[in-house]
């Protein structure tokens with residue numbers, strides 16, 4: 323049977339080489355090939371079917387996800403897949419499960435915080451999955467406030483043991499993924515007590531990680547350990563495939579050598595030693611690593627929602643403004659639809675490129691750390707924290723907007739958007755609450771501004787070197803065209819970030835107690851951090867355009883996306899640009915006018931730009947976002963695929979409807 327492409331006309335409008343854009347999106351021809359192979363492996367394997375997921379009750383859902391993870395492991399072994407290939411395999415299976423935490427946090431924690439000897443012992447076991455681990459940091463009473471952790475690890479020199487204990491209900495480990503039912507081991511964060519002394523009790527660094535066995539061979543918990551799942555979470559299916567756990571210790575003994583000992587050590591004699599040249603922030607290193615991974619991945623989540631909403635918008639017709647009866651306008655041709663959709667499409671590309679840059683930064687920092695060079699750690703912390711916060715918040719808001727952009731059908735589970743939203747929302751909280759992370763960025767920015775004159779700002783904050791110029795030279799834009807110049811756009815974002823940072827730093831200086839000032843000004847400080855992070859995203863997009871980008875029309879299409887992203891932000895945050903005095907109202911309105919011109923330039927490329935994401939229909943799992951655009955018959959069929967439509971007589975009909983129809987309610 324001949325397949326009809328309902329989006330063919332849209333695809334024919336493309337003004338650039340889609341295959342070349344696929345390479346740009348993937349990062350390289352090799353990455354494209356790798357992702358394509360893994361995506362299709364998953365799409366073509368019946369074990370990874372996922373459409374029924376939202377209909378399953380928790381226990382079935384969980385069993386199903388264990389089955390998928392086991393098949394995935396089998397594929398990794400049978401096909402001899404590399405760790406990189408296995409990572410993409412898990413990604414396309416598209417179901418949060420224990421291996422995410424095992425590979426994404428447990429192993430990196432041992433790599434980053436274990437001594438050479440410990441790494442030699444535990445890493446091979448972990449990589450072969452002979453042990454399965456999780457990352458148990460958060461407690462019931464202490465999430466953002468890592469300094470408040472209460473779990474204790476008391477050294478018993480006589481027996482060469484640590485005694486791990488949960489002294490209060492609020493010290494219960496709470497939320498760790500993979501902990502509830504599956505993990506055999508955990509990296510546990512606890513307060514260290516040696517010879518009756520808390521170490522650095524007033525410092526921020528008095529938490530140490532320990533690797534633990536949690537279970538006996540028959541998978542019953544070890545004596546003194548209480549473990550379970552925290553309970554059902556938001557959304558059908560969604561994150562309920564993960565066993566987020568709770569864990570309590572009652573004076574549990576573990577050998578001394580299970581304390582991860584790269585940052586500090588406790589000797590056989592009970593002597594506490596800090597490794598001189600290693601900063602204690604390294605204890606937080608796993609979070610830096612995962613925040614970077616989240617940024618690298620989140621553009622794909624947004625691209626998925628945008629792909630669905632763009633395809634549906636390019637198919638569905640509504641009435642024109644002149645005739646309310648004849649349906650003739652494609653939704654995508656409404657200016658208002660474009661002004662909501664296209665900035666999200668541009669954001670997906672912007673986040674992809676900033677994610678690539680962050681990966682580079684993190685790889686560089688990791689190499690330096692291995693060589694005991696810790697100089698770039700503060701920037702890595704600020705950039706990973708800030709970009710994790712910025713991109714996950716924008717993505718979650720973006721998915722919700724895509725749902726609305728599809729009208730009522732976006733709200734159907736078969737659109738793929740509700741589950742995508744539910745599974746993505748916690749990204750704003752896990753790995754650091756987004757507001758708390760922005761406050762970390764603000765601390766970094768304010769500190770950098772305060773140190774001007776005696777410490778050279780580096781990397782992402784190097785614009786602060788030109789503080790004088792940025793504070794005093796206002797925007798030179800005179801025409802709309804002036805707004806589509808990379809260096810002019812970057813300068814506008816630099817000036818806005820610098821001016822907001824300086825104002826806040828000056829306000830902070832008026833407080834006698836800096837911490838009180840920081841707390842009172844925290845809402846403004848978050849805005850300073852957002853401005854700094856948006857500058858990073860915009861400037862990395864502009865830097866990307868300066869590279870050699872092969873393929874007919876590819877660079878031009880990316881330029882439009884870059885300016886849409888930047889000018890949309892100028893428009894959305896015009897209050898910042900105006901209040902700081904950098905822009906005049908006229909310049910702000912020129913930016914908005916130019917944005918409308920850019921939307922019309924983006925319009926013919928819209929479908930090709932989402933095709934360049936190369937998403938399979940399996941990955942999208944959306945009736946309205948299908949590649950062939952054959953939406954309506956499939957939407958109709960999807961309704962009848964719902965088990966609720968198996969019968970015209972639902973359970974309860976005879977019991978509760980008949981008495982109403984027959985006027986026999988009194989018998990109930």
Ligand SMILES: CC/C=C\C/C=C\C/C=C\CCCC(=O)SCCNC(=O)CCNC(=O)[C@H](O)C(C)(C)COP(=O)(O)OP(=O)(O)OC[C@H]1O[C@@H](n2cnc3c(N)ncnc32)[C@H](O)[C@@H]1OP(=O)(O)O
Nearest residue numbers: 422426459465466467468469526603606615703752753754
């Ligand atoms: C493919 C799949 C891969 C991976 C899996 C992906 C997804 C899996 C899904 C879910 C996983 C979720 C896992 C978790 O949620 S784990 C728990 C995460 N928890 C948090 O993120 C807690 C957030 N809180 C904190 O990070 C900290 O408490 C804090 C906010 C940073 C504040 O700490 P505090 O001790 O009070 O520190 P400060 O006094 O504010 O700062 C002291 C000093 O240290 C610097 N600093 C802080 N953090 C770091 C860091 N991470 N790295 C480097 N430096 C850091 C800070 O800037 C300050 O420096 P100064 O120079 O100013 O002294």
Ligand SMILES: Cc1cc2nc3c(=O)[nH]c(=O)nc-3n(C[C@H](O)[C@H](O)[C@H](O)COP(=O)(O)OP(=O)(O)OC[C@H]3O[C@@H](n4cnc5c(N)ncnc54)[C@H](O)[C@@H]3O)c2cc1C
Nearest residue numbers: 457458459460465466497498499748751752753754755757
């Ligand atoms: C799905 C999911 C998976 C998770 N997986 C893991 C895991 O594998 N391992 C693990 O250890 N943890 C895990 N967590 C826990 C997660 O890291 C924490 O939820 C997170 O760090 C936030 O902490 P909290 O929930 O205590 O929120 P809180 O810190 O209580 O924050 C609640 C509110 O208070 C505000 N707030 C808090 N502190 C401040 C402050 N200093 N200044 C201003 N505002 C503030 C926040 O902005 C937020 O609005 C997971 C959580 C979820 C939801």
